[in-house]
Amino acid sequence: MSVATDLKQPEAQPSPESVKMAGRNVSVFYGEKQALFDVDLDIVENQVVSLIGPSGCGKSTFLRCLNRMNDTIDICRVGGEITLDGQDIYDKAIDVVELRARVGMVFQKPNPFPKSIYENVAYGPRIHGMTSTKDELDEIVTTSLRRAGLWEEVKDRLDQPGTGLSGGQQQRLCIARAIATKPEVLLMDEPCSALDPIATAIIEELIDELRERFTIVIVTHSMQQAARVSQKTAFFHLGKLIEEGPTEQIFTNPHHQKTQDYITGRIG
Amino acid sequence: MTDLAGGNVQEINSIHTSDEARARLAKRYRAEGNFKWLGRSAIGVSVAFLLLLLSSVVSQGIPAFTFNFAQLPFQLNAETLGTDGSDANALKKADYDGLVRNTIRGEFPHVTSRKGKRLLGGILSSGAPVYLRQQVLDDPSLVGGTKTPEVPISDFADLYLKGQITPSSYVDGGANLTFALDDKSYSIVADQPVFTDQLKAAKARLAVQAASLRDEQAGQLRSAAKLEGDIVAYKERLAAGPEADVKERLEKSLEKTEEDLKLVRVRIEQLASKADELDARIANDGLGETLTADMPSALLYVGGGVLKLTSVTNSTATAEAYMPVAEDLSAAAPSDWRLRNMEVVEANRKFSDQEIVWTDELVERGYIRNGFNSIFFSRGASREPEMAGVWGAVVGSALTLIVTLALSFPLGVAAAIYLEEFAPKNRWTTLIEVNINNLAAVPSIVFGLLGLAVFLNYFELDRSAPYVGGMVLALMTLPTIIIASRAALRAVPPSIREAALGIGASRLQTVTHHVLPLAMPGILTGTIIGMAQALGETAPLLMIGMVAFVVDVPAAFSDPATVLPVQIFMWADFPEPAFQQRTSAAIMVLLGFLIAMNAIAVVLRKKFERRW
Numbered sequence: 001m002s003v004a005t006d007l008k009q010p011e012a013q014p015s016p017e018s019v020k021m022a023g024r025n026v027s028v029f030y031g032e033k034q035a036l037f038d039v040d041l042d043i044v045e046n047q048v049v050s051l052i053g054p055s056g057c058g059k060s061t062f063l064r065c066l067n068r069m070n071d072t073i074d075i076c077r078v079g080g081e082i083t084l085d086g087q088d089i090y091d092k093a094i095d096v097v098e099l100r101a102r103v104g105m106v107f108q109k110p111n112p113f114p115k116s117i118y119e120n121v122a123y124g125p126r127i128h129g130m131t132s133t134k135d136e137l138d139e140i141v142t143t144s145l146r147r148a149g150l151w152e153e154v155k156d157r158l159d160q161p162g163t164g165l166s167g168g169q170q171q172r173l174c175i176a177r178a179i180a181t182k183p184e185v186l187l188m189d190e191p192c193s194a195l196d197p198i199a200t201a202i203i204e205e206l207i208d209e210l211r212e213r214f215t216i217v218i219v220t221h222s223m224q225q226a227a228r229v230s231q232k233t234a235f236f237h238l239g240k241l242i243e244e245g246p247t248e249q250i251f252t253n254p255h256h257q258k259t260q261d262y263i264t265g266r267i268g
Numbered sequence: 269m270t271d272l273a274g275g276n277v278q279e280i281n282s283i284h285t286s287d288e289a290r291a292r293l294a295k296r297y298r299a300e301g302n303f304k305w306l307g308r309s310a311i312g313v314s315v316a317f318l319l320l321l322l323s324s325v326v327s328q329g330i331p332a333f334t335f336n337f338a339q340l341p342f343q344l345n346a347e348t349l350g351t352d353g354s355d356a357n358a359l360k361k362a363d364y365d366g367l368v369r370n371t372i373r374g375e376f377p378h379v380t381s382r383k384g385k386r387l388l389g390g391i392l393s394s395g396a397p398v399y400l401r402q403q404v405l406d407d408p409s410l411v412g413g414t415k416t417p418e419v420p421i422s423d424f425a426d427l428y429l430k431g432q433i434t435p436s437s438y439v440d441g442g443a444n445l446t447f448a449l450d451d452k453s454y455s456i457v458a459d460q461p462v463f464t465d466q467l468k469a470a471k472a473r474l475a476v477q478a479a480s481l482r483d484e485q486a487g488q489l490r491s492a493a494k495l496e497g498d499i500v501a502y503k504e505r506l507a508a509g510p511e512a513d514v515k516e517r518l519e520k521s522l523e524k525t526e527e528d529l530k531l532v533r534v535r536i537e538q539l540a541s542k543a544d545e546l547d548a549r550i551a552n553d554g555l556g557e558t559l560t561a562d563m564p565s566a567l568l569y570v571g572g573g574v575l576k577l578t579s580v581t582n583s584t585a586t587a588e589a590y591m592p593v594a595e596d597l598s599a600a601a602p603s604d605w606r607l608r609n610m611e612v613v614e615a616n617r618k619f620s621d622q623e624i625v626w627t628d629e630l631v632e633r634g635y636i637r638n639g640f641n642s643i644f645f646s647r648g649a650s651r652e653p654e655m656a657g658v659w660g661a662v663v664g665s666a667l668t669l670i671v672t673l674a675l676s677f678p679l680g681v682a683a684a685i686y687l688e689e690f691a692p693k694n695r696w697t698t699l700i701e702v703n704i705n706n707l708a709a710v711p712s713i714v715f716g717l718l719g720l721a722v723f724l725n726y727f728e729l730d731r732s733a734p735y736v737g738g739m740v741l742a743l744m745t746l747p748t749i750i751i752a753s754r755a756a757l758r759a760v761p762p763s764i765r766e767a768a769l770g771i772g773a774s775r776l777q778t779v780t781h782h783v784l785p786l787a788m789p790g791i792l793t794g795t796i797i798g799m800a801q802a803l804g805e806t807a808p809l810l811m812i813g814m815v816a817f818v819v820d821v822p823a824a825f826s827d828p829a830t831v832l833p834v835q836i837f838m839w840a841d842f843p844e845p846a847f848q849q850r851t852s853a854a855i856m857v858l859l860g861f862l863i864a865m866n867a868i869a870v871v872l873r874k875k876f877e878r879r880w
Contacts, residue, residue, distance in 0.1 A: 067770070069766065069769065069770065072765070072766075072769065074692055074693050097772050097773070097774050098772070099772075100769065100770060100771065100772035101771070101772035104770065104771060104772075105766075105770035105771075106770075107763065107766055107767065107770065109763055111761075111763035111764060111766065111767040112767070113764065113767060113768070113782060114764075114786065123768075123771065123773075123781070124771040124772065124773075127771075127772070127773055127777055127781075128772060174767070177767075177771060178770070178771060180771075181771050181772060
């Protein structure tokens, strides 16, 4: 998409950018109904991209296409091309399990497994055979919980049920669980919508730290959040990608009237 | 809207505070109260019925949990058995029938008639020799030893000892008696009218007979009247001068009817005279009566023996000895004798006065031991209630259910997982779903017919075998398990699936690691419902021959067996009162089996639920 490349501004990128994931003409249908129309979007490595837009605009749908979570919906069809490191993820040669190991996801509602905190984090590494010894697994669990900023709070009760934590802690546990499999891209679907402002602030800080290691795509309803955490923002409206660009530019100088209307609260 | 915004607050509030509003509110509360009351009474009624059912089953079945065994002084030695116990083969072939027979006869040497001996043998179970043989084979040291093995007594003797044959009451002697022995019959003369009660009871019985004669007479009178009417009608038609052939037919009919009328009149005469005769006997207090089997009987305990009254007047009686009395008995003071009146007449029970006297004697000699009914809990079916056990059916049920569970649980859960988690939602899966739901409603006997046609006739599997029964019941249970499992799987929040899929678990890993453990309590509930259904199922098992009369306790899945409900069904059909008790006891065993099964399921459920 020519507009997208035009919009990229070198000064917004701290390092030479390389496209981690890219969508080309992505269309999604739920049965007869089309939910996404020809979306083109590049996701740059070690950046945070936020997808904003009113409810039902297709931003979550797009996010779920990036690790093929839409596969679980029978009536969902995806057209166009989505690539991860230049490879089409909807190609038959791509294994969906491997893809999801590389593209992790954190959901809107914290959904820890009804198992212990340790088991929650250890589950991913275990099924992917990432470790051979208990020590290595312990190491991964510790690092993941540390990176998710949860270690200090739970280090003494790793055998307690993950569902017994508070909402914010649960969401950080889910983040720890997602990063324990060492994904390359981390998808976050409104991760703070069920959390109070303090928990939100903690997670936003976390996202900023995680950017160093992961490429992050976040769907959010909070304009402030998008402004705070992301380097790039894409605005969706009625299944179409209206505008994308560096966050600063989108919020200060949007090219499209609709973007302007949305960020100023006139539509949505 | 403008009104609301306009702030006409008072008017708005009055909608909810006016009298009508209050009345509406009261009505709502009343409806709620009525519903609660109805619910409570529904629960109360069902609890009451349940208690009624349980108490009736328990009160009927409890007596079958104990049994009376006879510990007779069996002479188990080389002389009677023909072997000293070292040769197992000879022990097997020894004449235990003769041994048991001779031992009981040895206790009552005065019984000499063939009939009496046979009756005496009937005090013990006909299974007693088998039971004795088994004990000797199990423990050859009994031969020549001092221990006394015990054998079961007959079902009616057992019932008698449990007080279920007839109530009886003792009356202490109220007069001096003198006895005169004439051949085998004693003539008894009392100096007071002490046999009045027996005579009255006998006369009351005659009155009943007279009343039934009068009833029959009334019936005959009615038919006589009808015949007379017919004769008049025939005569009228003849008088009208009918055609020749009709006339002939009418004359024939008339002739026959007149003959019938004559016969009826004779019968009426007979009935009337018999009834009159009985009435005369009843009216004459002084006249003695012979005590027949349909009159309440009386036993006279005197002189160390027992006499049964055979005829009575107010103060005299004749009697025969049921247990020998002292040979020189000629008189008895009031304190030396007493009368025992049996309430249920002898003709209405299967245990005669003679047998009662002998059984009492065995008790008195200390041969009878009342204990836990080990036979009932260790043996298979038998035609003799005292030798019949429920254990064969319990083992049969257990074997059958093991097969049912082993087949239906994995198949059902796997089918549910596939349909719920993997199968695409299309016309075919909808069709399958509808059919599974329909299968759950198919009458169980249809599954039995299927088992008969397919498993037995086509695949030629064993008849009456628990594994075939298990297969049939598995077919019946499958839909229940599938439906319950699908509901349980559907109830697992999708967020758990997303969480697992989101970190790269395969669909099967998602299901086995996360969804299935969470659904397990629900699946187990469905399974236990299905298994409970299978446990109580009779009809399909009848079709595949599990209704066979199986004496041996099954030891393998292919042994012929029966199951608890079928056993109950068969016993309920037997007329012996002892089988009625065993039916109730078997129902209790079935309920116990069910409770044990449910308890296991509850424990398993708890185990899975503890994993948050």
